[in-house]
Amino acid sequence: GAVVSQHPSWVICKSGTSVKIECRSLDFQATTMFWYRQFPKQSLMLMATSNEGSKATYEQGVEKDKFLINHASLTLSTLTVTSAHPEDSSFYICSARDGGRGTRTDTQYFGPGTRLTVL
């Protein structure tokens, strides 16, 4: 089955630093990737949608200059949290849509998540 990985699985950083999270589709080409944020005991909130080779589309209320998304290849998207602050501490989950021919293009495959803690 389709597998999506995230790296790192957890990260602790100091306030003011930047953190990069990688999302990779391991056995399929992901034309579209999605980034979600999940606060404790809350549901997943979509942050942005990224299409390979184009700029990401951010949801209302998400600062695009703070959460930089790059989707430079069909198997990799990165989320960089710039100048992180304690309120950015959260669980970040990516998903990828399989754009391969003959597959269900409406299926998203989720990564295992990255726990970010900003001190």
Place this chain on the structure above:
Amino acid sequence: KQEVTQIPAALSVPEGENLVLNCSFTDSAIYNLQWFRQDPGKGLTSLLLIQSSQREQTSGRLNASLDKSSGRSTLYIAASQPGDSATYLCAAQTSGSRLTFGEGTQLTVNP
């Protein structure tokens, strides 16, 4: 704007009991409705996906139904086991592959 609600927020049952989790959505123009399982501190595991043209899907002890016109879906778990303890999330997919998640039902199955 699509809104997804799940009831109950938490549920605790004895092992062996059959149970139903409820999900409702406000915009019936969905492509599909999905149910996921999330263990504490982990990502999502896809359980069942019901296309908008379908009424139900089954996988093992799980059965999910969809009533698009009323904006409702249910997840039925038969003969619950302690290993079923997790948070169950439903998500409605609309245009552009956008998924809107409910806040989940935290299930505890007691041995």
